[in-house]
Amino acid sequence: MRIDLRSDTVTKPTEAMRKAMYEAEVGDINMFEDPTVLKLEEMAAERLGKEAAILVTSGTQGNQVAILSQTGRGDEIIVEASSHIVMLEGAAHAVLAGVQPRQVPGKRGVMNPDDVRAAIRPMIDPHYPKSAMICVENTHNFHGGVIVPNDNLAQLQEIAQEAGIRMHMDGARVFNAAVASGLPVSEITKYVDTVQVCFTKGLGAPVGSILAGDQETINTARHWRKRLGGTMRQAGVVAAPMLISLTEMVDRLAEDHANARLLAEGLANIEGVEINLDDIDTNMIYFSMKEDGPITARDLLIGCYHEGVMGGMMTPGQIRFVTHHEVTTDDIHKALEVINRVAKSKVTA
Ligand SMILES: Cc1ncc(COP(=O)(O)O)c(C=O)c1O
Structure with missing residues (x-):
């Protein structure tokens, strides 16, 4: 007997996914010629309520591309203190984007809006880093897969907009949040500028994440994905099981x-x-x-x-x-x- 409850990342591709990989129509994604990737990016963007989406190799890459695309060196990102971005991405935000994390401890992974407001740098002053982005994680892994309530997201969005800064969601498991809340996922992702979604967790695909957002940010993200070596070639074989994730694995x-x-x-x-x-x-x-x-x-x-x-x-x-x-x-x-x-x-x- 083997019952593997270590993580939802241990799942192997289903029969339907393997068949879809075998049959996938493919082309070079550098030339925007992979029909399966294009279909996935379009379908994911629509589902997440965003203008555009881009296939990335992993959740970590999606989060980092989001940070790289929306911040500059020496900026500060406001993140929940036990979030994946802070704890488990090898300090990639510091190494790659050169940003400093301003860590706000949350209750059940949920940051208090007053704490977030207080964490935003009050003025442009050479002493301070520039506050560039608020990052939320939904569901929150280290807090046990808890859902960040929509009213909290709405408050954080208001704070971000007032301050003229961006808001990113590490939505590795945002479909879990949506299904458990009985909401379309776009009712959760509408509060953020960009969202990263892992397809390799509960959605069961073997490889791949999606980063979705406005067209301009996703255009910038394409450069960062390339710089990080994440622009594959005939990636339709990766996108095909991800399409199955979207159509068969969410509910x-x-x-x-x-x-x-x-x-x-x-x-x-x-x-x-x-x-x-x-x-x-x-x-x-x-x-x-x-x-x-x-x-x-x-x-x-x-x-x-x-x-x-x-x-x-x-x-x-x-x-x-x-x-x-x-x-x-x-x-x-x-x-x-x-x-x-x-x-x-x-x-x-
Ligand atoms: C909340 C969260 N974000 C991001 C990631 C990173 O995903 P990946 O392992 O695909 O890089 C994970 C992985 O477990 C995660 O749990």
Whole structure:
């Protein structure tokens, strides 16, 4: 038995995706001749409510192209303190764009608009970096896949517009937010100038992200993608499964959310587990084990691993489980049986 709950990135392309790759019509994207890429970019832009979109190789590249296209060296970006851009992109914003992150700690990953307003530099003064952009992450990974509420996004948009600065969304899992909120995704992305969406997470594609925004920014983004070596050639083989993601994989995210809730509720009944069920908005579950409980988080993870149930440890003592299309409801019941059993044992590696 193998139930892989480490991440939604572990998913492999579906049969339909593999067939679509095989059959994809392709051309050179440098010459705007790949019909499958053009179709994907058009469809994604429309779905996200933006003028234009560009295929990029990964979520990290999409975020970095967005920063590079909308900021200058020495500028400052205002970002939530535990966001992927700050924590997990190898400081690419500093290395590549030469921008400084002004980190605003959020509650459940949601930045308080007053804190964001206060973080914007008050004046043009050679002492200060120029505030150039607000970045939000939706859903927020390190806060357990929580959804950033639309009224918060609306307030941040107002602040950005008043200050004349840009707003970017790391929407790696924005379709999870949309499905869980029962909204068209464009009702979420309308608050930002640019949005990066990963197709390799819950949407199941093997490669690729989309960066969407206004035409002028996406034109600039094409230069940055080229400079970063992200302009592929016959990338229709990459775009074809991404089209399947858009047409077949979005609505089913609801199943992943239901499975995550089922798993979280089961975990809450296990002795020693510390979990906040109110934090389970989408497909991620973060939990820890009580210090004076029967087993440590590390031992629980190792014990489960030996029985075929795999999770991840994001910070010491904190376990993360993520549901995705390769995990069925039956798998969740089986996983809970294993976790229950291991939690009662005393495992030491
Ligand atoms: C919130 C968030 N943003 C961006 C990324 C980066 O995506 P990629 O791994 O495709 O570079 C990830 C990846 O896990 C993510 O969780």
